[in-house]
Amino acid sequence: MIETIIIIVIFLVYIAMKYVKILRPYEKGVVERLGKYNRTVSSGIVVLIPFLENLERVDLREQVVDVPPQEVITKDNTVVVVDCVIFYEVVDPFNATYNVVNFYQAITKLAQTNLRNIIGDLELDQTLTSREMINAELREVLDEATDKWGSKVVRVEIQKIEPPKDIVEAMSKQMKAERMKRASILEAEGYKQSEIKKSEGDKQAAILEAEGKAESIKKMAEAKKQALILEAEGESMAIEKVYAAIHEGNPDDGLIAIKYLESLEKIADGKASKIFLPFESSGVLSSVAGIAELFKEDKKE
Structure with missing residues (x-):
């Protein structure tokens, strides 16, 4: 009797563990009854009909797919190695469960194919400087394709665009030459500005010196003029006094x-x-x- 009760308890515990489910806040469940879709349940306790119903959990959190690096040929026939990461989230548990078998593999292949198409239309320089454009275009394509899979592509980030070593060396030399060119231009511009400032300073100094000399000459002439005026006035007064004295003396x-x-x-x-x-x-x-x-x-x- 005791053994029977123990067996029944174990069986009930098994039934409870298998057919009583607890869904977390970030989960939803797809319930199948006898192999057919029955309902979609939210977080909390879910009680299933033993042996008739089955629950498939669906995680609604944002997830990451790391697309493996791959070689892509640009428009100007340069081979670059590109890899990216995709951030997505499930918005429809039903489509995410029944419309795609392996979402990770499907979106990885889809991303690689579209990367080849997008970068194949760009030259190397555009590829290296247009990451934001590539991210936006790839996200749009993937989001449209994954809509029937019940998922939404939130964003796409290009991790690396790596040209061949010889191209990298050539770009490095070009960058070095460009920097040396800019340095030479800046040095020449600085020398030019320095000479201009020096000439302007010399010009201002010459003007000030000429103005000083002119002012000095003007003041000297003014002083000489005043001296002559005073001398003439003195002589005039002397002549007048002499003339007056002569007439007073009645010579x-x-x-x-x-x-x-x-x-x-x-x-x-x-x-x-x-x-x-x-x-x-x-x-x-x-x-x-x-x-x-x-x-x-x-x-x-």
């Missing part, structure tokens, strides 16, 4: 003659051997003679 012919003789003395004091007197000096000399006669008369008296 006669004798005084004028004496001053004339003093002037003649100064003239004769020079080193010249000949002295030219104006024609009017004869009248003055006669006056001098008259003055001399006056002095003689005064002595006789």
Whole structure:
């Protein structure tokens, strides 16, 4: 009796373990009854009819497919090695279960085929610089193809595009030459700018020097002008005072003659051997003679 109860308990535990399922939050289940699709169940406890129903779990989380590296020929007949990764998620458990046998293999082959088509239309330089375009185009193609498999391709990332070694070496030399060219251009441009700045500096210095000289000459001329004006004003004032003094003293012919003789003395004091007197000096000399006669008369008296 006890053995029978033990057998029944073991059987019930087996039935419970096999036909009572617990689905996680990221899972859904496809239930088949007698080999036919019956229903799709969500997360939680699922009780199946023993021996009649079967449950197929479907993971709804985003998953990754690593596409193996492959050789692809570009438009300009260059062989490159390309590999990529595909991120996808199941959106329809029914189609994901019944419309594809091996999703991993199917999407891998599909990705490799479309990579050949996409890169085959591009030249090597475009292939190396157009990863975003390749990613977007490949994702669009794969998403359209996997729609009937109940899956959605979220994104595609090209991991590596590797040209042949000789191409890499040639590209390296080209890059080095391009950098040297840019360095030479920058150096020449720097020298040009330096010379321009130097010329502008010399120009500004020359302008400032010329302006300084002009200002100095202007000030010197102004000072000389003021000196001449002051000198002329002084001479004018002196002449006016002399003229006023002469008129106030009421000079006669004798005084004028004496001053004339003093002037003649100064003239004769020079080193010249000949002295030219104006024609009017004869009248003055006669006056001098008259003055001399006056002095003689005064002595006789």
